[in-house]
Amino acid sequence: RQTLKIGLIPADGIGKEVIPAARAAIIALGSDIPKPEFIDLVAGWECFTRTGVALPEDTVQILKDECDCALFGSVSSPSRKVVGYSSPIVALRKKLDLYANIRPVVSVAPEAGQKPSVDLIVVRENTECLYVKEETLTSGANGKEARATRLITEHASRRIGQMAFELANSRPRKHLTIIHKSNVLSITDGLFRETVRAVPSLPGIDGKYDGVTIAEQLVDSAVYRLFREPEIFDVMVAPNLYGDILSDAAAALVGSLGLIPSINAGDNFVMGEPVHGSAPDIEGKGIANPLASIRSAALMLRHLGYTKGADRLDIAVDQVIREAKFLTPDLKGTSTTSEVLEAVLRKL
Ligand code: NAD
Ligand code: K
Numbered sequence: 033r034q035t036l037k038i039g040l041i042p043a044d045g046i047g048k049e050v051i052p053a054a055r056a057a058i059i060a061l062g063s064d065i066p067k068p069e070f071i072d073l074v075a076g077w078e079c080f081t082r083t084g085v086a087l088p089e090d091t092v093q094i095l096k097d098e099c100d101c102a103l104f105g106s107v108s109s110p111s112r113k114v115v116g117y118s119s120p121i122v123a124l125r126k127k128l129d130l131y132a133n134i135r136p137v138v139s140v141a142p143e144a145g146q147k148p149s150v151d152l153i154v155v156r157e158n159t160e161c162l163y164v165k166e167e168t169l170t171s172g173a174n175g176k177e178a179r180a181t182r183l184i185t186e187h188a189s190r191r192i193g194q195m196a197f198e199l200a201n202s203r204p205r206k207h208l209t210i211i212h213k214s215n216v217l218s219i220t221d222g223l224f225r226e227t228v229r230a231v232p233s234l235p236g237i238d239g240k241y242d243g244v245t246i247a248e249q250l251v252d253s254a255v256y257r258l259f260r261e262p263e264i265f266d267v268m269v270a271p272n273l274y275g276d277i278l279s280d281a282a283a284a285l286v287g288s289l290g291l292i293p294s295i296n297a298g299d300n301f302v303m304g305e306p307v308h309g310s311a312p313d314i315e316g317k318g319i320a321n322p323l324a325s326i327r328s329a330a331l332m333l334r335h336l337g338y339t340k341g342a343d344r345l346d347i348a349v350d351q352v353i354r355e356a357k358f359l360t361p362d363l364k365g366t367s368t369t370s371e372v373l374e375a376v377l378r379k380l
C-alpha cells in the first residue's frame with residue numbers, strides 16, 4: 033500500500049477536540065506507515081440538528097468505497113426520544129458490520145518494562161443485544177408499559193466468541209472469561225454462553241485453542257471482582273450492553289475514561305474510537321484528554337498490521353503518562369489537550 037486513506041468522523045463535543053490530536057500523531061509517524069490521506073466526514077447530533085440526518089448516506093458510502101479505515105470521535109445522543117434521530121455510531125457499527133468492539137484496559141507501570149497491574153481486554157459484541165433498539169410503549173391496566181427486545185443470535189455470539197478466543201490465544205496468559213447473566217436470562221444469555229463455549233470444538237479449529245483456559249463470571253459479580261482483583265482477568269467476552277458497562281468500569285481502574293481506546297472491527301473494515309462519549313461537562317474548554325484517541329489510532333494501525341507505527345504511538349503515550357508532566361485535569365494535571373499532544377509529538 034502506498035497510501036492509507038483514513039476517514040475522520042469527529043462527530044460531537046470533545047470528539048472535535050481529540051480526533052485532530054490523533055490525526056497529528058498519525059502524521060508524525062512519517063515513513064513508518066503508508067502516507068496517510070485523511071477524508072473528513074460528518075455525522076452526529078449537531079449534523080442532525082443542522083441537516084435532519086444524523087448519519088448521511090454519503091458518509092457511509094465514502095467509508096465503504098474509499099477508506100481503508102476510520103477514526104470516530106464521540107456523539108452527543110440525547111437522553112429523550114427525538115423523532116427521526118438515531119445514534120450514528122450504533123448505526124455505523126451495524127452498517128459496516130463491525131461486529132467486535134475491542135477495548136484494552138492497561139495501566140502504565142511506573143518503570144518501562146515492568147508488568148502493568150491491570151492488563152485486560154474487553155471484547156464486546158457490537159451489533160445486537162439491547163442495541164437492536166426495538167422498543168415499544170403501550171398502556172396497560174396500571175399505566176404505561178415499555179418493552180425492549182434483546183436479541184442474541186448464535187451467529188453473532190459465535191463470531192465474537194471466535195474473535196475472543198483468537199485474542200486470548202495470542203496473549204501470554206491465554207485466559208478467557210465469558211460474561212453473562214444466564215442464571216436469570218437462561219435463554220438469551222444461555223445461548224451466548226453455550227455458543228462461545230463451543231468455539232474450541234468448531235470444525236476446523238483442530239485443537240488450536242487447547243491452551244486457552246476458560247472461566248465464566250456473572251456480570252454483576254464480574255464488576256465486583258474487577259474492582260477487587262483486576263489481575264484475575266485477561267480477555268473478557270460479553271454481550272453488547274454488559275461489555276459497554278464493564279469497559280467504562282474498568283477505565284476507573286486506570287485513572288480515566290480519557291485513556292481507554294477501542295476498535296470497532298469487522299472482517300473487512302476497522303474503525304478506531306475512544307471509549308468515552310462527547311463529555312458535555314468539559315466540551316469547548318480545550319482540556320479533553322487526547323490519549324484515548326491516540327491509542328485508538330495505534331490499535332487501528334496494529335489491526336491493519338502496522339505494528340511499528342502502533343508501537344511508537346503506544347510507547348510515546350506511555351512515556352507522557354509515566355513522566356506526569358503534561359496531563360489533563362482528568363488525570364489530576366493542569367495541561368490542555370494541545371499541550372498533551374505536543375508532549376506526545378516530542379516523544380515521537
Ligand atoms: P462521557 O464519556 O462523555 O463522560 C463521562 C465523564 O468522563 C465526564 O465527566 C467526562 O468529562 C469524562 N471524560 C470522558 N472523556 C474524557 C476525556 N477524553 N478527557 C477528560 N475527561 C473525559 O459519558 P456521558 O457523560 O455519560 O455521555 C455524554 C454524551 O456522550 C451523551 O450524549 C452520550 O450519549 C454520549 N456517548 C457517546 C458515546 C460514543 O460516541 N460512542 C459513548 C458514550 C457516551
Ligand atoms: K466514543
Ligand code: MN
Pocket residue numbers: 276277280307
Ligand atoms: Mn459506553
